[in-house]
Amino acid sequence: MPDSERDAKGRPDPDALLALAAQDRRGKLTVFLGAAPGVGKTYAMLSRARRLKDDGVDIVVGLVETHGRSETAALIDGLEILPRRDVNHRGRMLSEFDLDAALARRPRIIVVDELAHSNPAESRHPKRYQDVEELIAAGIDVWTALNIQHLESLSDIVAQITGVPVRERVPDTVLKRADDVLLVDLSPAELIERLKEGKVYLPDSAQRAVDRFFRLGNLTALRELALRRTADRVDDQMVDYLKQNAIEGIWASGERLLVCIGSDPLSEKVVRTASRLAEGLNAPWIVVFIERADRESGDGEDVRRLDETFRLAEQLGAETRRIIGNDFVEEILKLARREHATQIVIGARRQPFPMRLFRQSLPDALAERVSGIGIHLVTDRETVPVKRRTKMKRTLPPGSGRAIGIAAGSVVVSTAVGLLLGRFVVLPNISLLYLLAVLASATYAGHIAAIAAALFSVLAYNFFFIKPTGTFTIAEPHEVFALVVFLAAAALAGSLASRVREQAKTARQRAAATQALYDFSRKLSGTAKADDVLWAAVTQMQSTLKRSSALLLPEDGDLQLKAAWPPDTELDVTDIMAARWAMDKREPAGNGTGTLPNSPFHFRPLTSPHGVVGVCGFVQADKPLEINEERALAAILDQTAIAVDRARLSRESLDQAAKLEGERFRAALLSSISHDLRTPLATITGAVTSLRQLGDRMPPESRDDLLQSIEEEGGRLTRFVANLLDMTRIEAGTVNAKRDWVDVADVVRAAVDRARKYFPEREIETSIAPDLPLMRGDSVLLGQVLFNLLDNANKYGGEEPISIYARTDSNEIVLSVTDLGKGIPPRDLEQVFEKFFRRGKADGRTPGTGLGLSIAKGFVEAMGGQIKAESPALRRRGTRISMRFPAAKAEISEKDRA
Structure with missing residues (x-):
């Protein structure tokens, strides 16, 4: 045996381990299961709760219904009872289980009786088992009680056995997911004796219960259901244990059910029967509904019934599918092969004799084509002819009167045209007019109109055009044959035309839906x-x-x-x-x-x-x-x-x-x-x-x-800190430029003097136009901008002189600083004003902080100006950084000039 196969045999099942890990994170559910009321479920639950309470376990009674039983009520003494909440339901005050209080109290174990109880409409969940599921999800262990007749899959069987419909139902998955199921058993004879002694219900209610529900045969059957279901649960637990511990043994069979349903009332019974079959076989099951691709959805009642059937199947633990197709048998077999189904469950109704001659039922067609898969037929208890006339009347499609009217009108028009043409020419093929009437009726009003038009056409053709005319008598035998052939041809042509109409209508609807979704998808994209x-x-x-x-x-x-x-x-x-x-x-x-x-x-x-x-x-x-x-x-x-x-x-x-x-x-x-x-x-x-x-x-x-070095390096630190502060101001948006009159020439001279002080070895040339006007701005910020540009030119401009130009151009003041260094590559011209962008020197060093030009750009824009970099500047080398500011247009008073 290969090593991989040997290792796989000794390895626990991954799915089982994941399920076990999920259980550790949730609370545990313990169900006290009984065959009928009065067997002692609540008594056994409270007795066990008292023992744990005495051992110091944090256990709380969330809700218990004693039904007036003194023995049960005595067990509650000494246990912590959670207060109930009062609910006004239809004018009556009800005391219900307080879910929020239980979640807030968060005990280790909580006792919640009557699992199948329905909550008032104002509650968070309509059913108490859903309250219990929320408690378990919160990590709280729950003890509860349940009678076997309240299981969803058994409700119809219980109704057959006892004659009493079960209104309060719980999905089978609740019991299947329970961590412990404790069967509280009592023989039917003892239970009836307890009932007569008044230990289950009050005397008046007890007598009615004995007459209706608590019969020996009923209790025996319910007891058998409870024992079987508990045995199935024990078998599930054993299989889970074997999988979790990689113990070889007898495994559950590989059965898989495929359940076919429709929108008819029988489908509910099919689902319940399949649920019991799947439960007994420990098999997964899939519920499928097949819809015709060339027909519209059914009426509102059919859709509602189908949705209810799907919800029931999901509550019972099935996987649901919807499939579109025309060949039902092929679609069922295709899905069965894809899902490895071993058995097919399908409903079967008794068809009337004429229908069996012309149409094969789906179960019969499936049985002919299936191979290697078992088929279970679920039949209806009711016979077909009981409500046939009422059903036909009830299922007559809406709009049938209009369709028949259109058919009658088209036949009348064809007859009138035929009689009119007969006066002038002899028409041996007058029946083609009626065939045209059938096709027109089918095209505009569907298959009902086609069938009606075919029948009306036969009658009109016989009455007006087959001798002897004016009667429904046929004199020649070949006319009878021709009439039958015409009826068959008209019905067939009308059926085909109506089907084409329905398919075209369905295609238009689906095309419209597809187009709407396509437009929606494009809009989202x-x-x-x-x-x-x-x-x-x-x-x-x-x-x-x-x-x-x-x-x-x-x-x-x-x-x-x-x-x-x-x-x-x-x-x-x-x-x-x-x-x-x-x-x-x-x-x-x-x-x-x-x-x-x-x-x-x-x-x-x-x-x-x-x-x-x-x-x-x-x-x-x-x-x-x-x-x-x-x-x-x-x-x-x-x-x-x-x-x-x-x-x-x-x-x-x-x-x-x-x-x-x-x-x-x-x-x-x-x-x-x-x-x-x-x-x-x-x-x-x-x-x-x-x-x-x-x-x-x-x-x-x-x-x-040394002192000069200290002074110079201290100046460098000062400029560096000033740059950081200026950049912080620009980033925060707190640069408030003044709008004073500024003499640009004075600012340029001051900036040049300051630069010569910091780098005296650098030659700086200035060129200032004599007619340079004033501008509105901030002289301090403008001076800092010019100094930063001079400092940048000093670092990257090589040994050549630096030039500053100030002139006017179209009512704008233009300032530029030009160096004759190696210049800026074209790809970097847009980045030189970004923060921390620095260009390295030829020796590989990268001087400066990369903030000077970024600060200059921020200050210039704060004063309403523009700044840009050009390279090369002169003689295919160097860099020029230009600034443009609007020149002042207002007259300057002597006071302002001073």
């Missing part, structure tokens, strides 16, 4: 902002569903309404709670679900590949979506989720880019600071140390040189 995406999605939903719609996104730790149509749509507290539930639990909530169904909105999570990005809500008002609406909504939600996720990722990308840019600037600043601070500080420190150590022993010339 060109939208980058999340708000635009939401408004596009909500308007598309409203136009598709014709219902009020809303979209919510998480913001600051809570859901916020971001878009709604109509725009004045508001959500109350219940609606917001349902939306939060859909967001947190990643499942539908609100109207039509098991969570807060009293909300008019139905909420669904917007799920993207990166998780839930928001919640969509639309007004359902107890009117479920039709199949086509459901498909369109699913497509809209998927595209919206992807677009919202894309907008979020785009925003995060921009934020990340900004952070990276900030990190780059910060790194450049630290690099600049470390270099430009270290150099002058080292020079100053070395000069001061030399002066302190040598003192008067140094020659005066050396001391002067």
Whole structure:
């Protein structure tokens, strides 16, 4: 045996280990299961709770129904009881289980009786088992009690056995997910005896219960159901244990069921039967509905019944599918092969004799073509002929009267045309006019009109054109044959024409839906902002569903309404709670679900590949979506989720880019600071140390040189700190340039004098136009700009002189600083004014901090001017940085000039 195979055999099942890990994070559910009321479930539960309480376990009684039984009530003494909440339900005050109080108290174990109880409409969940599921999800262990007749898959069997319908039902998945199922058993004879003694119900109620429900045969059958279901649960636990511990043994069979349903009432029974079969076989099962591609969806009643059947299947633990196709048998077999189904469960109705002659039933056609797969037929208890006439009348399609009227009108027109033409010419093929009437009726009014037109045409043709005319008598035998052939041809042609009409109509509808989704997709693809995406999605939903719609996104730790149509749509507290539930639990909530169904909105999570990005809500008002609406909504939600996720990722990308840019600037600043601070500080420190150590022993010339070095490096530090402060002011937007009269010539001379003081070895040439006007600006900022430009030219301008020009050009003052260095590459001209951008010298060093030109640009723009760099400047070398300012047009008074 290969090593890999040997290792695989000794390795635990991964799915089983994942399920075990998930159980460790949740609370544990213990179900005390009984065959009928009165077997002692609550008594056994409270007895065990008292023992744990005595051992110091934190256990609380959330709710217990004693039903007046003194023995049960006595067990509650000494246990902590959670206060109930009062609910006004239809004018009556009810004491119900307080879910929020239980979550706030958060005990280790809580006892919640009557698992199948229905909550009032004002509650968060319509069923108590959903309250229990929320407690378990919060990490709280729950003990509860349940009778076997309340299981969803057994409710119809219990109704058959006892004759009493079961209204309170619990999905089988609740019992299947329970960590422990404790069977509380009592023989039927003992239970009946307890009932007669008044230990189960009050005497009046007890007598009615004995007469109706608590019969020996009923209790025996219910006991058998409870024992079987408990045995199945024990078998499941054993298989899970074997998988988790990699123990070889007898494994569950590989059965897999495929259940076929329709929109008829029999489908509910098919689903319940398949659930029991799957439970007994420990097999997964898939429920499938096949819709014709060339026909429209059924009427509202059929759609509603189909949705209810799907919800029932999901509650019982099935996987549901919807498939489009025309060949039902081929689609069923294709799905069965793809899903490795071993058995097919399908409903079978008894067909009337004439229908069996012309049409093969789906189960018969499936049995002929299937191979290697078992077929289970579920039949209806009712016989077919009981309500045949009523059913035919009830199922007559709407608009049939109009269709028959169109058929009659087309036949009348054809007869009139035929009689009119018969007066002038002999027409041996007059029947073609009636065939035209049948085709026209089928094209404009469908198959009912085609059939009616064919029948009317036969009668009219016989009465007006077959001898003897004026009667329905046929004299010649060949006329009878011709009439039968005509009827068959007319019916066939009308059927084909009506089918083409239906297919064209369906194709137009689907093309319109596809075009709408395509337009919506294009609109989303060109939208980058999340708000635009939401408004596009909500308007598309409203136009598709014709219902009020809303979209919510998480913001600051809570859901916020971001878009709604109509725009004045508001959500109350219940609606917001349902939306939060859909967001947190990643499942539908609100109207039509098991969570807060009293909300008019139905909420669904917007799920993207990166998780839930928001919640969509639309007004359902107890009117479920039709199949086509459901498909369109699913497509809209998927595209919206992807677009919202894309907008979020785009925003995060921009934020990340900004952070990276900030990190780059910060790194450049630290690099600049470390270099430009270290150099002058080292020079100053070395000069001061030399002066302190040598003192008067140094020659005066050396001391002067050291003091001059301290002065120069101190000036460099001052300029560096000033640049940092100026850059901070520009970044913060606090540069407030003055609007005083400025003599540009004076500012230029002052800047040149200052530059010659800091780098006296550099030659600076100035050229100032004699008619240079004044300007409105800030002389201090302008002087700092000129000094920064001179400093930059000194660093990168080589050994040639630096030139400053000041002149006028079209009512503008132009200032330029030109050096004759190696110049700036064309690719860097747009970057020289960015922060921390520096050009290296020929020797590889990169002087300066890269802030001078950036500060100059900020100051110039603050004074309303423009600045740009040009390279080469002169003789194919050098750099010129030019500034333009608007010249002053107002007259200057003597006071202003002074």
